[in-house]
Amino acid sequence: MNEIVVIIGGGIAGMEAAAQLLKLGHSPIIIEKSDRLGGHVGKWNMLFPDLTPAKKVVDELADSCRDANIFLNTEISSLNRLKDRYNLMLSNGISISTKYILFATGFNMFPAQKKEEYGYGIYDHVVTNADLEHWMNGNADKRMDTSGMKTIGFVHCVGSRDEKARNPQCSKVCCITAIKQAIELKNMYPDAQIYCFYMDLRLFGKKFEDFYTKAQRDHGIHFIRGRVSEVSEAMDGRLVVKAEDTLIGKPLKVSVDLLVLMAGMACNPDSEKIASQIALPIDTDGFLKSSDNIIHITSSAKKGVFYAGACTGPKTVPETLAEARSAALDIHTAIIKER
Amino acid sequence: MMNIFGFRLSASSAIDMDKVDRTLFDKLCAEEPDARRCMSCGSCSATCPAGEFTGMSVRKVLHNLQRGKEREALKMVSSCMLCGKCNMVCPRGINTRHLILSVCRIYKTEESR
Numbered sequence: 001m002n003e004i005v006v007i008i009g010g011g012i013a014g015m016e017a018a019a020q021l022l023k024l025g026h027s028p029i030i031i032e033k034s035d036r037l038g039g040h041v042g043k044w045n046m047l048f049p050d051l052t053p054a055k056k057v058v059d060e061l062a063d064s065c066r067d068a069n070i071f072l073n074t075e076i077s078s079l080n081r082l083k084d085r086y087n088l089m090l091s092n093g094i095s096i097s098t099k100y101i102l103f104a105t106g107f108n109m110f111p112a113q114k115k116e117e118y119g120y121g122i123y124d125h126v127v128t129n130a131d132l133e134h135w136m137n138g139n140a141d142k143r144m145d146t147s148g149m150k151t152i153g154f155v156h157c158v159g160s161r162d163e164k165a166r167n168p169q170c171s172k173v174c175c176i177t178a179i180k181q182a183i184e185l186k187n188m189y190p191d192a193q194i195y196c197f198y199m200d201l202r203l204f205g206k207k208f209e210d211f212y213t214k215a216q217r218d219h220g221i222h223f224i225r226g227r228v229s230e231v232s233e234a235m236d237g238r239l240v241v242k243a244e245d246t247l248i249g250k251p252l253k254v255s256v257d258l259l260v261l262m263a264g265m266a267c268n269p270d271s272e273k274i275a276s277q278i279a280l281p282i283d284t285d286g287f288l289k290s291s292d293n294i295i296h297i298t299s300s301a302k303k304g305v306f307y308a309g310a311c312t313g314p315k316t317v318p319e320t321l322a323e324a325r326s327a328a329l330d331i332h333t334a335i336i337k338e339r
Numbered sequence: 340m341m342n343i344f345g346f347r348l349s350a351s352s353a354i355d356m357d358k359v360d361r362t363l364f365d366k367l368c369a370e371e372p373d374a375r376r377c378m379s380c381g382s383c384s385a386t387c388p389a390g391e392f393t394g395m396s397v398r399k400v401l402h403n404l405q406r407g408k409e410r411e412a413l414k415m416v417s418s419c420m421l422c423g424k425c426n427m428v429c430p431r432g433i434n435t436r437h438l439i440l441s442v443c444r445i446y447k448t449e450e451s452r
Contacts, residue, residue, distance in 0.1 A: 117428070161378070162430040199380045227380035229428045244381030244390075249399060251385050 002027040003335045005100040006088060007068075008076065008274065011039025012061055012317060013309030013324040014104035019064035020328035026335065029069040029096065031076060031088075033270070037062050039106055045136040047317060048173075048180040049207035054133075057317070075270075079277040086278065086304065099304050099338070100331050103288060104324065105271040107310040110159030110167055112263045117230045118155060120261055123239060126231070128158075128263045129177055136184065145257065149189040153241050153256040154178045155228045156198040160264030169285045171264030172314040175202050178262050179215045186219045195222045195254055197243050205316060224252065231259060265314040278302060287313045298327040306330055359407035363445055367404070371441050373433040377401050383425035383435055393418035397425050397435050400442065409446060416442055 003026050007014045010032030018028040036042060037058070044054035077089040079101075088096045112120040112128045120126045127135070127143050135141040156178055160171040175198065182194045201223070203212050215221040226243035234240050238255045245252040267286035275288055281301050283289040288311050291299040298306050308327040309320040368374050377398060384396035395418040403412035416439060425435040 157430075164430055164432045199378065225381070226385060227382045227430065229382040229385035242385050244384035244396070244398070246379055246381035246384070246398065249384075249394075249396065251387070251391050 003100065004029060004096065004098045005102060005331055006031065006086070006096055006098045007102045007104055009039070009104035009106055009309075009311070010034075010037040010070065010072070011104060011106045011309065012041050012058070013106065013311075013320045014039075014102070015058075015061040015065045016321045016324035017102055017104060017308050017328045017331075018068040019061065020325050021331065022065065022067050024328065024332045026332065027069065028065070029071070029098075030065070031071050031074050031090065033073070033075045035073050037065075037070070037072075040109070040130075041317060043130065043134060043137075045133045046180070046184070048176045049205070049211045051180070076274050079274055081278050081302075084303070100306070100334065101304060102306045102308055102327055102331065103271060103275070103300070103311050104308045105268050105274070105288075105311040107265040107287075107314065108268045110165070110171075110264045110266045112158055112261045114165055115158055115162075115261070118158065118228065118259070118261055119231045119233065119239070123231065123233045123259075124237060125239060125257060126259045126261065128261045129174065129181060130263065132181055132185075132260055143258075148257050149185075149192050151238075151254065151256045151258075152182075152185055152189075152192055152194045153228075153239070153254065153259045154182055154194070154196040154262060155241075155259065156196065156262050157227065158261040158263050159266065160262075161199065166286075167264060167266050169314065170202060172202070172204075173316055174262035174264055176205065176208050176211065178260070179203075179211050179221070181260060182221045183211075183215055183219050186221065193222065194219075195224055195241075195256070197224050197226060197228045197241070199225070199227050205318075226252065265310060268311065271311050278305070280305065283312075285313065287311065298323055298330050304334065354406045354408070356406070359405075363409070364404050367441060367445050370445070371434075371438050373431070374401060374404075374438060376431050376433060378431065380430060382428040382430060386424045386428045388422060388424065389418045389420055395419055397439065400439070404442070404446075412442070413446055 005028045007028050007030045010030045014030050021028040041054050042058045047054050075091040077091050079088050085097050135144050159165050159167045203209050226246045228243045230242050232240050239259050240255050242253045281289040290297045290312050306327045308324040379398050384390050384398050389395040395415045400412045400415050423436045
């Protein structure tokens, strides 16, 4: 008999894990609360560092897991443990009994309006990284005034490394995303001056440093080391951005026509809501706590419960996919052992 | 020293970590542990109303104190109006206003001795 594995979340982690479990001969069930698979990546336009279309990645993953049992628009009403099995009640009335659960619940975008000083939702031309991708996907956005794009600003670490906003961790992907989006906008508006305001540039991944060099050398993007302290709207509707240029040590201001806020990754409160029902530990940053952060990242404190992707902390797409495969293998090994 | 050559040797502006006396900074940290938590983002300096005219910068004050440049730090601090704007923008939630008052108290009493 095929072993049922319940995967919570139909983003890239959930899809990849399902695809691998299918290949290994198990029966994954994906439970997704929204009406489509793909999660955050499904809303993105291009992925760093090779400008791979996000749609291509999501479509490929969706195709590879199409034989899984997929419940869309479905949430978990309750979860409890009975001996060595877990019972799940779904919002569509179905109940499932399983020995294996994979959390692929991902993250939430940090709500940029919480950083009121940056004027998201207050000023006319302030957007987030996600809004920009949405617009690049061909959706209209009245905040994007394409006729007057002379100066563009990018604010890194919006809600990341911010203890006051209760999101102390680095979101990992915003530095490289800002560079990617800056290059994309520069390609669209070659005469525009683009400024990236950063605290530290964390470009750790493969090809990231090349991308940064390209942004500086080939595209003339300006990097200013200083966290934006406040943004105000001038009489003519342009935005005045204030920061300290910490390398020179002087206060600096620049007027921009568009300001892009790099909203970071925050924990998904739904993960905690579900995890707390079977007393899974939550880490200090609000993300799910792996049983160890080096060799058992995909394991939880409970037997049969596994993690993959950004539910344990900010991750890139390749990291998430690697974890999904690793979790699938862990589950497979556990199933074999039980037989 | 007599200036017989028509030029003077100016004192080195380099930081010599071997000569930094950490006593006062350690004392400051004992009272204000947040003094060590600054990540030099510059939010405080960008928003400081005194900074534009006087060069006041909480970030630089902390740096100078840790590099043995107390005089520079205290000169900056003397321009602070204690308005507390830096307090509001600090992403690490450092109570900068309280910190500045402690710097004044600890370093200035030491200086007047």
